[in-house]
Amino acid sequence: MAVVKLLGTWFSPYGHRVIWALKLKGILYEYIEEDVRNKSPSLLQYNPIHKQVPVLVHGGKPICESTVILQYIDEIWPQNPLLPADPYDRAVALFWIKFADDKGLLMSKLYRGNGEEQQAAVKEWLEMLEVMEEHALIGVKKFFGGDEINMVDIAFSFVAHWLGILEDVLGLEIFKPHKFPRVSSWIQNFKSSPIIKDNLPDADKMSTFLKRGREMMLTSKSN
Ligand SMILES: N[C@@H](CCC(=O)N[C@@H](CSSC[C@H](NC(=O)CC[C@H](N)C(=O)O)C(=O)NCC(=O)O)C(=O)NCC(=O)O)C(=O)O
Numbered sequence: 001m002a003v004v005k006l007l008g009t010w011f012s013p014y015g016h017r018v019i020w021a022l023k024l025k026g027i028l029y030e031y032i033e034e035d036v037r038n039k040s041p042s043l044l045q046y047n048p049i050h051k052q053v054p055v056l057v058h059g060g061k062p063i064c065e066s067t068v069i070l071q072y073i074d075e076i077w078p079q080n081p082l083l084p085a086d087p088y089d090r091a092v093a094l095f096w097i098k099f100a101d102d103k104g105l106l107m108s109k110l111y112r113g114n115g116e117e118q119q120a121a122v123k124e125w126l127e128m129l130e131v132m133e134e135h136a137l138i139g140v141k142k143f144f145g146g147d148e149i150n151m152v153d154i155a156f157s158f159v160a161h162w163l164g165i166l167e168d169v170l171g172l173e174i175f176k177p178h179k180f181p182r183v184s185s186w187i188q189n190f191k192s193s194p195i196i197k198d199n200l201p202d203a204d205k206m207s208t209f210l211k212r213g214r215e216m217m218l219t220s221k222s223n
C-alpha cells in the first residue's frame, strides 16, 4: 500500500478538511506539521504554485487544494462516500462546495480587516449565513447528505468552528442562533459527530494564537 502523508498546520480549516476525510474513510496517514510562516523545503517542492497547506502526498505524489484532495480521496478510497452517486445530487453538492470555497476568504477578511473593511466583512458573513439558512439547508435533516457527513458539511466547517473563534478574537457577535436556526442545528450536529468532535483544533489555543497574531498585525500597521 502506498504511503499517505499529509502536510498541514494545526489551525487550518483547509487542512482539517483532509484530516476528517481520511479519518472518515479509516485511512492511516502520517501527519507532518508545517509552520506556514517558515515553510519547509518539502512544502515548497510539493506546492510550488500556492505554497500552501494542505498537501496530500500519496505514494510520493503530491495533490494540492483541499477540495481537489477530497475528491481524490473519495475516488481512491470509495468506502463511506463523501459525494452522492446520483449525478444531480452530486452536481448540487459540488455547487455548495464551490460556494463554500469562494466564501472561505471571508475568514481572512474578517480577521485582517479594521473599521469599514471589517464592517464590510461582517455584512458579507451575514449574507452568506442567510444563503445557508434560506437555501443550502432547506430540507436538510442532520447533515447535507442525510444521516452521514459528506463533503458539503466538511466544506462549510469554517462556519461551524472557525467563525465562533474569530468572533471571540475580535469581540464581535455575528452569528445569532435564533436568526439562523437551521445553521445553528447543523453546527450542533456537525460538531458533535464523533470523528469531527475528536479532531477539531482547540478553540482556546487558536483564539490565543489569533489574538496575538492580530496584535502583531495592528502594531505593524500603525508604525
Ligand atoms: N484554497 C486552499 C487554501 C489553503 C490555505 O489557505 N492554506 C493556508 C493555511 S490555512 S489559513 C487561511 C488562509 N490565510 C492565509 O493563508 C494567510 C496568509 C498570510 N500571508 C499569512 O501568512 O498570515 C486563507 O485565507 N486562505 C484562503 C485562500 O487562500 O483562498 C496556507 O497554507 N497559507 C500559507 C500562505 O498563504 O502563505 C485549499 O483549499 O487548500
Ligand SMILES: O=C1O[C@H]([C@@H](O)CO)C(O)=C1O
Residues within 6 Å of the ligand: 011, 012, 013, 107, 108, 109, 111, 162
Ligand atoms: O492566518 C489566518 O488565520 C485565520 C483563520 O484561518 C483561522 O484558522 C485567517 O483567516 C487567516 O488569514
